[in-house]
Structures are given as structure tokens and as C-alpha cells.
Amino acid sequence: MNRYEVVIVGAGIAGAGLAAELAGHVSVLLLEAEDQPGYHATGRSAAFWSETYGGPLIQPLTTASGPWLREMGALSPRGELYLARPADVPALDRFVIEFAGRVEMERLSPERLRARVPGLADEWVEGLWMPSCRDIDVAAVHQRFLKIARQGGADLRCAAPLQAAQAGPDGWRLMAGGESVEVGILVNAAGAWADQVAGIAGVPPIGLQPYRRTVAQIEVDPPAPGDLPVVVAMDGSFYFKPEAGRLWLSPHDETPCDPCDAAPEELDVAIAIDRFERAVRWPIRRVERRWAGLRSFAPDRLPVYGFDPAGFRFFWCAGQGGFGIQTAPAAAKMAANLLLGRGAGAVNPAPYLPDRFR
Numbered sequence: 001m002n003r004y005e006v007v008i009v010g011a012g013i014a015g016a017g018l019a020a021e022l023a024g025h026v027s028v029l030l031l032e033a034e035d036q037p038g039y040h041a042t043g044r045s046a047a048f049w050s051e052t053y054g055g056p057l058i059q060p061l062t063t064a065s066g067p068w069l070r071e072m073g074a075l076s077p078r079g080e081l082y083l084a085r086p087a088d089v090p091a092l093d094r095f096v097i098e099f100a101g102r103v104e105m106e107r108l109s110p111e112r113l114r115a116r117v118p119g120l121a122d123e124w125v126e127g128l129w130m131p132s133c134r135d136i137d138v139a140a141v142h143q144r145f146l147k148i149a150r151q152g153g154a155d156l157r158c159a160a161p162l163q164a165a166q167a168g169p170d171g172w173r174l175m176a177g178g179e180s181v182e183v184g185i186l187v188n189a190a191g192a193w194a195d196q197v198a199g200i201a202g203v204p205p206i207g208l209q210p211y212r213r214t215v216a217q218i219e220v221d222p223p224a225p226g227d228l229p230v231v232v233a234m235d236g237s238f239y240f241k242p243e244a245g246r247l248w249l250s251p252h253d254e255t256p257c258d259p260c261d262a263a264p265e266e267l268d269v270a271i272a273i274d275r276f277e278r279a280v281r282w283p284i285r286r287v288e289r290r291w292a293g294l295r296s297f298a299p300d301r302l303p304v305y306g307f308d309p310a311g312f313r314f315f316w317c318a319g320q321g322g323f324g325i326q327t328a329p330a331a332a333k334m335a336a337n338l339l340l341g342r343g344a345g346a347v348n349p350a351p352y353l354p355d356r357f358r
Contacts, residue, residue, distance in 0.1 A: 004029040004155075006339070007174060007183040009162050009197050011037030013138075013325050014317050015189035016145035017332030018339075023152025025340060029183070030154060031176050033161035033193070038142050045293070045325050046215060046248060048230050048241060049136045050080050051103045052095070054323040057302055057351050059102055062323065064330035064346045069134075074141050078241070079229035080133030081108075081116055083279070084126045088234040092128055095234075105130045117231055119281040133230055135241075138325055145328070162190075165201040171313055172201070185339065187315045192259035192294040194318035203314050206357050207299045211254040213322065214268040216290040218247050220282040238275040246288065249276055254295065262292040295322045298357070303327075305335045306353040315339055316354045 004027045008015045011032035051062050069075050084092045108127035160177025171184040190197040192210035224242045232239040240249040251272035298319040308314045337345045
């Protein structure tokens with residue numbers, strides 16, 4: 001029977017990042033239920049890094065992740081533009097106040113707004129420009145984490161779902177993929193399945209809720225400008241961004257669902273197209289493909305990192321919502337510090353500890 005100091009359930013961006021931080025310090029096994037890591041949320045990301053996305057309590061993790069991502073060459077210039085109708089201006093005002101002094105931003109007049117996004121409908125009266133937003137090479141980040149983990153001695157086992165977990169005085173005895181494993185600390189980085197993993201281990205669930213998010217790749221005529229920013233409606237009704245001469249378009253949907261291999265609904269794609277056509281005068285030539293991913297949130301919509309108070313050797317690394325990739329480097333370092341008993345590091349972990357649910 002194999003013995004590891006830490007077993008991480010889930011080899012998506014959260015699990016891979018934590019494995020990269022831990023490998024070389026403790027023995028690590030990454031367990032992945034699918035045939036390949038990153039199949040669900042990680043592999044279906046809209047792939048941009050936005051310091052404001054997720055709100056003020058997520059921003060420190062995002063900003064602290066920037067240097068690592070820039071150093072590895074995973075970020076490329078993009079910029080982000082929020083669009084506001086007259087009814088949205090109060091929300092835009094609050095947004096500016098929330099991030100004042102944290103994130104560089106500039107309010108745009110209607111004229112300057114249309115200079116950045118030609119063809120906008122007349123209803124958009126103000127914009128908020130944030131130059132720090134970047135495209136992010138999600139696959140490169142994920143693979144870098146896995147490579148660092150392997151170089152540090154971590155093992156990766158795919159097609160190995162967690163089937164049983166029995167707590168003992170010195171840790172856990174697990175059954176995964178038909179094989180038995182002994183481990184000191186069990187890390188739950190299972191994404192949308194995190195509450196299910198907790199149930200297998202006999203740990204009370206947190207109340208994580210998976211949501212489906214839809215994206216369609218569309219071709220417009222004329223083609224989308226390559227320097228177009230990420231464009232987001234202030235009311236949360238849509239966003240779009242350029243991608244290799246096409247546009248990735250989402251209705252910004254959050255449909256509650258069970259953990260699953262998410263698939264797009266035709267109605268959600270139709271809603272996205274309708275909102276897009278009302279927002280800009282860019283004829284759509286065709287919808288080339290569509291997909292959906294899962295985003296999992298705790299009840300307070302903040303991620304959960306740390307040892308569960310119900311069991312010292314059960315560690316949460318879950319609930320990253322839609323911001324798991326852009327926060328992954330800093331979150332992994334913070335989680336490793338908590339797990340290894342180090343100091344707090346660059347980001348205060350207090351808002352993310354699982355104690356808040358017990």
C-alpha cells in the first residue's frame with residue numbers, strides 16, 4: 001500500500017497549483033477522476049485575468065498572482081471595458097468606490113467609449129476602462145503547475161476517483177481508482193464535486209453550489225478587431241472578448257445544477273446572441289461552436305481554503321467560482337502556507353477559512 005503525506009483530490013488548476021507549492025516539501029499524490037486533468041472548469045475558462053472580477057475580497061488574490069503569471073509569460077495585453085446604461089450608472093459609481101486605490105481605472109464619455117468599441121448602441125452612456133486586464137494562457141499555467149509538481153516528486157494518477165475515505169489516528173486510508181492509499185492529510189480540490197468528496201470522508205458539506213456558464217464562439221462581419229478589450233455589461237447581462245479573429249460571447253448566466261459534464265443549452269446561446277445584437281451593430285455571420293463549464297461557489301461566494309475544524313487532517317481548497325485561474329498562483333501559495341503551518345504570506349487567509357461555516 002502506497003503512503004503519502006498529502007493526497008490532493010482534483011488535478012484542475014486549484015489542485016495542480018497546490019501540488020506545485022507542496023512538492024519538494026512533502027510527498028504528494030494528485031488524484032484525478034477524469035482521464036486527463038483540467039477537463040471541467042479549468043479547460044473551459046474564458047481565459048482573462050481581471051483584477052476586479054469576483055469583487056474586492058477576491059482582488060488581493062488576483063493582484064498577488066500577477067507577478068508570477070507575468071514572469072512565466074502567461075499574460076498578454078487586452079484591457080477591460082464596462083458598459084453602463086443610465087440605470088447602471090449608480091452601480092458603476094459604487095464599483096469605482098469599491099476598487100479606488102486598488103485597480104487602475106478610467107471613466108469614459110460616450111464619445112471615447114465608441115472610439116474603443118465602434119457600433120455601440122445609443123443606450124450605452126458611460127464606460128469604465130481598466131487597462132490592467134490581460135488574456136491568460138490557461139493551458140500553459142495549468143501545465144506549468146503540473147510540471148513543477150512532477151519535478152518536486154509529486155505523483156499524478158488519472159481515472160482515479162475517490163471511492164472511500166476512512167479517518168484514523170495518523171491520517172486517512174483511501175480507496176481511489178480501485179487502489180488503496182494511506183495519507184496523512186486529505187486535500188479536497190474537487191471543484192464542483194467538493195461537497196461530495198467531503199461526504200465520502202464523513203466531513204460536513206459546506207453548501208457549495210455548482211452553476212453552469214455558457215460561452216459561444218461567433219463570427220461577426222466585419223471581423224472583430226484584434227485589439228478589442230473584454231467588454232462587460234455593468235448589469236451583468238453579457239460579456240464578449242476577441243479570440244483569434246472571432247468573439248467569445250457569454251450571457252453571463254449562472255444556472256444552478258448538479259456536478260456534471262456541463263453542456264450548453266440552446267436557449268442560453270440564443271439569449272446571448274439577442275443581448276449582443278441589441279448592444280452592438282455587428283452582424284453575426286454564424287455561431288461556430290458553443291460550450292459550457294461549471295463554476296462552484298460557497299454560500300458567501302468566497303473560496304474556501306484551510307483545515308476543516310471538524311477534522312484537522314481534512315483540508316479544503318474549493319469554491320473558486322469563476323476566478324480560480326486568475327487567482328491560482330497566490331491562492332496556491334496561501335493554501336500551502338496554511339497546510340504547512342507557515343506564516344500568512346502576502347494575502348491574509350482569514351476571509352477564506354472554512355471556520356466561517358461551522
